[in-house]
Amino acid sequence: MRKLIIGCGYVGLTVAREWVKQGDQVSALTRSKDNARKFTESGIQPVLGDITQPESLERLPEADTVLYAVGFDRTADKSRREIYVTGLDSVLKVLKQRSQKVIYLSSTSVYGQTAGEWVDETSVCEPERENGQICLEAEQLFEQHGFLSTSVPKSNAATAVILRLAGIYGPGRLLARMEQINAGEPLAGNPDAWLNLIHLADIVQAILRCDTNIHLDDRYLVSDSRPITRQEYYLTLARLLNAPEPRFDSDGSGEISRKSTRFNSTERAAGMNKRCSNKRLREELGVSLTFPTIAEGLPDAIKKN
Template sequence: MPTLLSIGHGYSARALAALLLERGWRVIGTTRNAEKAELLRSEGVEPLIWNGGDLPLDEATHLLTSVAPGAEGDPVLAAQHDAIAAAQHLEWVGYLSTVGVYGDHAGDWVDEATPLTPSTKRGQARVEAEAAWGALAAAHNLPLHIFRLAGIYGPGRGPFEKVKGGTARRIIKEGQVFSRIHVEDIAQVLLASIEHPDPGAVYNVCDDDPAPPQDVIAYAAELLSLPLPPEVPFDQADLSPMARSFYAESKRVRNDKIKRELGVTLRYPDYRSGLRAILDQAG
């Protein structure tokens, strides 16, 4: 039976697991707490509470890691580098990265061949983690695939709750654009890669319509038939350091490769179709 070992089995990996389980796969998902483990079990995933010890690599045919790097590098490699290197039976290895590796391009377009020039510590850590996974794969002939994800949204993760609660703001920064991706489209890209592996490949995973963040908030309010949230200039906005760091970078991300090489047709090619679907699914 094909078996996915999903390390750090979070929002995106859960969407992939749903597709694999309905195709008869076994999915083992790691988490760090018992409450999350029960949620995974209810979804048909075999939960494994993992804090850095041995992993059941010998039971897996496919490996996906969604774990973000920390100050001291990639925690999965720190804990299990040699064991993963020895897992020569793996048919596919996936690493979920971020478009933050490209840094700031003042709203210009980037693709997979664009040099990596991150402007944040988080982006630099991702570049280093990608390089570490790449070095491991090259040294041990592992079938690594890297997925650079844009801003993720989907059911339970989007602007609607803030708009409903009256806490949403339209943060205005001249020229600012972000790329986004619906979680169901992440899942179908990962599935397409699993079905058509190309070791060494790197893919941008984003939709067709990079857009200013205030436009997304405004459209969510329109869908809810609620007043337009107020505009706030970026330099006056009360943002967390994490949120502020996102505004340090503006770029439009190309997604031609997932269409051309994986044959993907996006279910939600822009934020408007994605937000409408979330609202429809919520009833």
């Protein structure tokens, strides 16, 4: 089978390697000649191009499945909207006639709930933060281009499934926070706010499950089975590291480092004070999580860092 990955980074490269193991023909779009060489060494066919340069997208090959896993690259000198919306719009115009299925990685930031409410795929999406608004705008492009069952696709158009990912953690994604915890630096933010997390291995599971011949809904919320508070998350991390108990500066007062006042990318995606239900992921998509809670997932991630 022919696979194409657009956004071959932390998640995309892991999926690419799984597809290569399966014997699939895997291509990946990249702007970097250095990455192109690395992809070739891993058995992945590089395609030089840039989603913000529509003319370069004519090089995209036909594919049975496309994984779209583009993240925000601050080194690209492009705005979040240029990357997530304008770039995606250009890609979808090309993919309509060159693919059968698109698996799109979105974010639970599309939900605007902030009072500890439970959300699922049917919950209203009214994000107040700009990143959530842009993610929702990007999702809406799939309906506009006729990729979803809720739209009216042409018979020769590709179909799509949107995976709304909670905060991603796993090997290589905890180093900055591990250093901060070990140093005993205070953490910004409300310790009682809810976080929703998902381990890299279970994201890959969900993607591979979507790449089978089963009935798919338009959207799945990809989160583990137990939302936790920020306090519990960092207490657990500190205990695993034999580090000092974490301190929080919820109102930003006190002498704390500039680094500690920022939420990392995992926490931004994990959402501030909502709780995500993964019922459809488990019961309808049929994903049996390897790491259903951080009790199983954090030790694995730390061990492989």
